[in-house]
Amino acid sequence: MTKSFGSDNHSGTHPAVMRAVMDANTDDAVAYGADPWTERATAELRRLSAAEGGVYLVLNGSGANVLGLGLLLGRHEAVICAESAHINTDECGAAERILGTKLLTVPAPGGKLTPELIAGRLSGRGDEHFAQPGVVAITQSTEVGTCYSLAELRKVHDFCADNGLRVFMDGARLANAAAHLGCTLAELAEHADVLSFGGTKNGAMGVEAVIVMRPADAANARFLRKQHMQLSSKMRFLAAQFLALLDGDLWLRNAGHANAMAARLAAGLAGMPGVEVVYPVESDAVFARLDPRHVAQLRREWTFHVWDEATSVVRWMTAFDTRESDVDDFLAGIAAATGARPA
Numbered sequence: 001m002t003k004s005f006g007s008d009n010h011s012g013t014h015p016a017v018m019r020a021v022m023d024a025n026t027d028d029a030v031a032y033g034a035d036p037w038t039e040r041a042t043a044e045l046r047r048l049s050a051a052e053g054g055v056y057l058v059l060n061g062s063g064a065n066v067l068g069l070g071l072l073l074g075r076h077e078a079v080i081c082a083e084s085a086h087i088n089t090d091e092c093g094a095a096e097r098i099l100g101t102k103l104l105t106v107p108a109p110g111g112k113l114t115p116e117l118i119a120g121r122l123s124g125r126g127d128e129h130f131a132q133p134g135v136v137a138i139t140q141s142t143e144v145g146t147c148y149s150l151a152e153l154r155k156v157h158d159f160c161a162d163n164g165l166r167v168f169m170d171g172a173r174l175a176n177a178a179a180h181l182g183c184t185l186a187e188l189a190e191h192a193d194v195l196s197f198g199g200t201k202n203g204a205m206g207v208e209a210v211i212v213m214r215p216a217d218a219a220n221a222r223f224l225r226k227q228h229m230q231l232s233s234k235m236r237f238l239a240a241q242f243l244a245l246l247d248g249d250l251w252l253r254n255a256g257h258a259n260a261m262a263a264r265l266a267a268g269l270a271g272m273p274g275v276e277v278v279y280p281v282e283s284d285a286v287f288a289r290l291d292p293r294h295v296a297q298l299r300r301e302w303t304f305h306v307w308d309e310a311t312s313v314v315r316w317m318t319a320f321d322t323r324e325s326d327v328d329d330f331l332a333g334i335a336a337a338t339g340a341r342p343a
């Protein structure tokens with residue numbers, strides 16, 4: 001198969017992660033997280049994020065979102081999120097079904113919420129006939145590959161704090177944001193009450209961390225993780241994956257590489273007739289508009305998603321293992337499909 005540009009989920013597992021899982025496969029270990037690997041991984045994640053509440057490893061990103069939101073939501077409360085938020089578009093209504101909450105969605109240019117956009121969703125506050133906004137969910141990096149700057153995050157967080165709202169950050173691609181912004185995990189985490197930190201899209205086989213910033217919000221985390229079926233019995237294999245990603249900052253190097261490959265793709269597209277990049281390229285995704293006939297032609301050989309059929313926008317994603325030559329071959333394919341001359 002030619003390299004997929006469909007998703008960072010399409011890539012395999014980083015060899016160091018695979019090795020760490022193999023190395024953890026020795027003797028017996030106590031189950032459900034009472035093992036030395038989990039103790040080390042969660043302690044290190046706690047240190048890196050400066051979280052005082054706790055760190056809870058889970059199996060997937062949707063589970064991380066349900067658990068994270070569940071820790072912050074009251075029974076009558078709703079979640080304000082961007083229309084494009086993964087919790088709204090791609091999780092089969094899990095938050096609504098499992099938490100019984102309501103998503104108050106906002107059209108958000110570039111996938112980002114602002115205090116103004118959030119304020120526009122607060123009108124029913126105090127009226128018992130309306131689901132009460134309790135949590136604001138943001139995604140970093142966003143579903144359209146953009147990143148909130150630290151100043152933008154601060155504005156959202158300050159507004160929420162001033163208005164009695166809690167912040168949940170979906171960090172399935174938090175590593176890509178850290179690499180793009182050149183900041184630490186703690187600098188991102190301080191703008192959320194609870195966040196997820198993804199490993200799966202960044203070289204792991206399947207593990208995410210739910211990071212709880214303050215102890216009061218962590219009181220029920222262990223119980224809710226179990227109820228949401230996110231407590232892995234053989235937790236050491238999840239923890240071993242994170243330990244490999246944290247070792248020598250592999251998580252940051254993987255994300256930085258994926259970002260660089262997306263930037264290389266975007267640079268190659270610049271000035272290519274018939275291809276319009278529609279969002280700033282700030283992580284591992286390039287969104288582009290091209291003629292539907294050219295999309296169809298390109299999809300004969302290459303794997304990627306059509307993001308929006310109506311506007312003929314596609315999503316091209318890179319990953320930790322995308323090579324420069326993969327990008328260059330893909331660029332040549334795009335040039336051939338669109339009739340452009342390769343640079």
Ligand SMILES: Cc1ncc(COP(=O)(O)O)c(C=O)c1O
Pocket residue numbers: 059060061062063065086139142143170172173200
């Ligand atoms: C922003 C974001 N959040 C959460 C998820 C959910 O992850 P999973 O598919 O592991 O449930 C994804 C997956 O693509 C995602 O892109």
